[in-house]
Amino acid sequence: MFTSTIFRGVGRAVIRASALRSSPNTFNRAAFGAATRSFSVTSSARKDEKGEHGEYEKMLTGAKPGAAGDHEGSFSRTDKRIQVEYPExxxxxxxxxxxxxxxxxxxxxxxxxxxxxxxxxxxxxxxxxxxxxxxxxxxxxxxxxxxxxxxxxxxxxxxxxxxxxxxxxxxxxxxxxxxxxxxxxxxxxxxxxxxxxxxxxxxxxxxxxxxxxxxxxxxxxxxxxxxxxxxxxxxxxxxxxxxxxxxxxxxxxxxxxxxxxxxxxxxxxxxxxxxxxxxxxxxxxxxxxxxxxxxxxxxxxxxxxxxxxxxxxxxxxxxxxxxxxxxxxxxxxxxxxxxxxxxxxxxxxxxxxxxxxxxxxxxxxxxxxxxxxxx
The missing domain is CATH 3.40.50.720 (NAD(P)-binding Rossmann-like Domain)
Known part of the structure; x- marks a missing residue:
């Protein structure tokens, strides 16, 4: 039985990197709310877990099997375009x-x-x-x-x-x-x-x-x-x-x-x-x-x-x-x-x-x- 007990270990990272990911520059409140409401996960979310890329993986990554997009992990990256000098x-x-x-x-x-x-x-x-x-x-x-x-x-x-x-x-x-x-x-x-x-x-x-x-x-x-x-x-x-x-x-x-x-x-x-x-x-x-x-x-x-x-x-x-x-x-x-x-x-x-x-x-x-x- 796959329960929220296991999910707690990865929940925060998932919510930050996946549910907030809709755009590197946009905070998707709807996605955040959905991810939060989905915090309790059971084995029904993994019906095809025997496959190489199942629904559970899609829920975690939000990407097509084996094809993570540029948005993946974007909220945990630095942006070299940001440049701030200490003022005089x-x-x-x-x-x-x-x-x-x-x-x-x-x-x-x-x-x-x-x-x-x-x-x-x-x-x-x-x-x-x-x-x-x-x-x-x-x-x-x-x-x-x-x-x-x-x-x-x-x-x-x-x-x-x-x-x-x-x-x-x-x-x-x-x-x-x-x-x-x-x-x-x-x-x-x-x-x-x-x-x-x-x-x-x-x-x-x-x-x-x-x-x-x-x-x-x-x-x-x-x-x-x-x-x-x-x-x-x-x-x-x-x-x-x-x-x-x-x-x-x-x-x-x-x-x-x-x-x-x-x-x-x-x-x-x-x-x-x-x-x-x-x-x-x-x-x-x-x-x-x-x-x-x-x-x-x-x-x-x-x-x-x-x-x-x-x-x-x-x-x-x-x-x-x-x-x-x-x-x-x-x-x-x-x-x-x-x-x-x-x-x-x-x-x-x-x-x-x-x-x-x-x-x-x-x-x-x-x-x-x-x-x-x-x-």
């Missing part, structure tokens, strides 16, 4: 602090989630995911040093974050200290100098969030090697250099601390339809770097973890999707929750991993992806 500084859209997430409240929660009396460094903290996580640290009680290639934007955001905190916490005695610092995260001397500047300003560093990074979309064969090297140096070298600098500082102080590296679900899966092989490899490197350093620095009380976001609607992503609406439709069709994430969905995740609430968690990869990587 002047073209990067500005973000704003999240409203309504203010600090003091009277709902019960674990005291161990607090980041009071801590100093957190957030690289790439002037925009995108880094900006929201900078604010999360402030809301949770920490002082923050924003590190960014664009110091002017960093200073602007530092002022906005502090003003937002004041507006949402009138009469607060303690106002968080948020500073902005320039650094080229891929340059060891720049990282070292900026770290010294932060320590002079804040007195210490307890936590690090490595959010500096970027992605581009090029067919691998056509990707300019100088851009590949730049991508790798920012995403991987920058993460490694800052982690080492902060770990060294903590060890010299004989203090415990936490490092959260911002990876990506791309470090575990291959995104489609946009081609981005170097970025995927870079984020896989970040994920394993975190695991390795978690082991290496555990003796010093330094925890190292990774947050791997899925598709997030940052200001830059919104700009890209406004110009490529078909890309948005394809992405969302593969997310079980049926929607893209908001940058503020990372606020709880980063606060948790930096806080004492995660004291026994190190080397972990926390995926915030709406379920994308489990289907």
């Amino acid at each position: 500084e002047a073209d990067y859209p500005r973000g704003q602090p999240v409203q309504g997430r203010g600090g003091f409240h009277f709902k019960r929660t674990l005291a161990s989630f607090s980041l009071e009396d801590k100093v957190a460094v957030v690289t790439g903290g002037a925009r995108g995911l880094g900006l929201v996580m900078s604010q999360a640290c402030v809301v949770s009680g920490a002082d923050v040093a924003i590190v960014d290639l664009n110091k002017e934007e960093g200073e602007r955001q530092a002022q906005l974050i502090m003003q937002t905190f004041k507006d949402e916490n009138p009469g607060a005695d303690l106002i968080p200290k948020v500073t902005a610092h320039y650094a080229d995260v891929s340059d060891p001397e720049s990282v070292k100098g900026t770290m010294a500047e932060i320590v002079e300003s804040h007195g210490k560093v307890d936590h690090l969030v490595t959010s500096a990074g970027f992605t581009e979309n090029f067919d691998a064969i056509q990707y300019p090697i100088d851009r590949v090297r730049k991508l790798w140096s920012v995403n991987v070298d920058g993460t490694y250099l800052w982690a080492c600098e902060v770990a060294k500082h903590l060890m010299e102080r004989k203090a415990s601390g936490n490092i959260v590296m911002i990876g990506s679900m791309s470090g575990a899966i291959v995104n489609v339809p946009q081609p981005q092989a170097p970025y995927n490899a870079a984020k896989a490197a970040v994920r394993h770097l975190a695991s390795s350093l978690a082991v290496e620095w555990a003796h010093a009380g330094i925890r190292v973890n990774v947050i791997s976001p899925g598709y997030m609607l940052t200001a830059l992503t919104k700009k890209i999707l406004d110009e490529n609406p078909e890309l948005h439709r394809k992405w969302v069709s593969l997310i079980p929750q049926g929607k893209m994430g908001r940058p503020e969905d990372l606020m709880g995740a980063v606060t948790f991993l930096l806080s004492d609430a995660a004291e026994y968690i190190t080397g972990a990869d926390l995926r915030v992806d709406g379920g994308y990587t489990i289907t």
Whole structure:
């Protein structure tokens, strides 16, 4: 008896590759619904299973016997026609602090989630995911040093974050200290100098969030090697250099601390339809770097973890999707929750991993992806 018990093992792949396949560029809702309704399959669907190519095979492939068309597997392929370059500084859209997430409240929660009396460094903290996580640290009680290639934007955001905190916490005695610092995260001397500047300003560093990074979309064969090297140096070298600098500082102080590296679900899966092989490899490197350093620095009380976001609607992503609406439709069709994430969905995740609430968690990869990587 061929039952749905067996079919569950292949059902998801079948629905994605076959029921959604009507066109590489069209989401066939009717076919998806039919495939879902057909989830329970019995032997009656295989009446001619003794033949070389039976009805059951047709149901799985949707193709004539032995003649798979171009549409087969199209939803799991990259498309080399998609090409997106990371924008220049002047073209990067500005973000704003999240409203309504203010600090003091009277709902019960674990005291161990607090980041009071801590100093957190957030690289790439002037925009995108880094900006929201900078604010999360402030809301949770920490002082923050924003590190960014664009110091002017960093200073602007530092002022906005502090003003937002004041507006949402009138009469607060303690106002968080948020500073902005320039650094080229891929340059060891720049990282070292900026770290010294932060320590002079804040007195210490307890936590690090490595959010500096970027992605581009090029067919691998056509990707300019100088851009590949730049991508790798920012995403991987920058993460490694800052982690080492902060770990060294903590060890010299004989203090415990936490490092959260911002990876990506791309470090575990291959995104489609946009081609981005170097970025995927870079984020896989970040994920394993975190695991390795978690082991290496555990003796010093330094925890190292990774947050791997899925598709997030940052200001830059919104700009890209406004110009490529078909890309948005394809992405969302593969997310079980049926929607893209908001940058503020990372606020709880980063606060948790930096806080004492995660004291026994190190080397972990926390995926915030709406379920994308489990289907």
